[in-house]
Amino acid sequence: MRSIKSKVSSEIIINKSRFIGTLFQVRSEADVSAFLEQIHKEHPGANHNSYAYIMGDFGQIQKATDDGEPNKTAGIPILEILKKNDLTDVLAVVTRYFGGIKLGAGGLIRAYAKTTKALVEQVEFVTKKRIDTYRLVVDYFHSNNIERILRENAISVKPEYLEQVTFLFEIEHDFLPRVVELLQNALNRVINLDLVSSLETY
Secondary structure, eight states: OEEESSOEEEEEEETTEEEEEEEEEOSSHHHHHHHHHHHHHHOTTOSEEEEEEEESTTSOEEEEEOTTSSTTSSHHHHHHHHHHTTBOSEEEEEEEEOOSOOOHHHHHHHHHHHHHHHHHTTOOEEEOEEEEEEEEEEOHHHHHHHHHHHHHHSSEEEEEESSSEEEEEEEEGGGHHHHHHHHHHHHTSOOOOEEEEEEEEO
């Protein structure tokens, strides 16, 4: 799945009602709460701040809120647009200033979906990456060759020279199988990598 690189906003007017959409990247419920508080401060006179968010590696955390609009006419349409675009770690808020003309359930669904779609169409997407840090211990005889392989394929390499050479290196998770194969060919044996840490980033 993918997320967005940075915050985007857009506005449309439908039958005199203003629909102001804002899309944020979020990593936690705390992020969601902070951005919702920010929206309420920016639009204290708004009639509704309907929203939806998706979080998690597989988009498994989802929530949609109508914020006073008729049931399932605001939050769900917002959420469906996010889902259709295979997004995660995003919060979409659509702020509505009522213009005096009722849109009806169908009209509201279309309006909230259209506002969210306009947001998605202007974002720059980013893909989540998992960065793993590993430890590998080798003898001095193989250290130069191993260091060359790691520097050509890893993100960062930190060697430590004691009785043996210890390499601490960071690598994108998806690239690890290829690098393991190269290392094992260089050492002519099965290697044991110690996983030190993992970090998910964009």
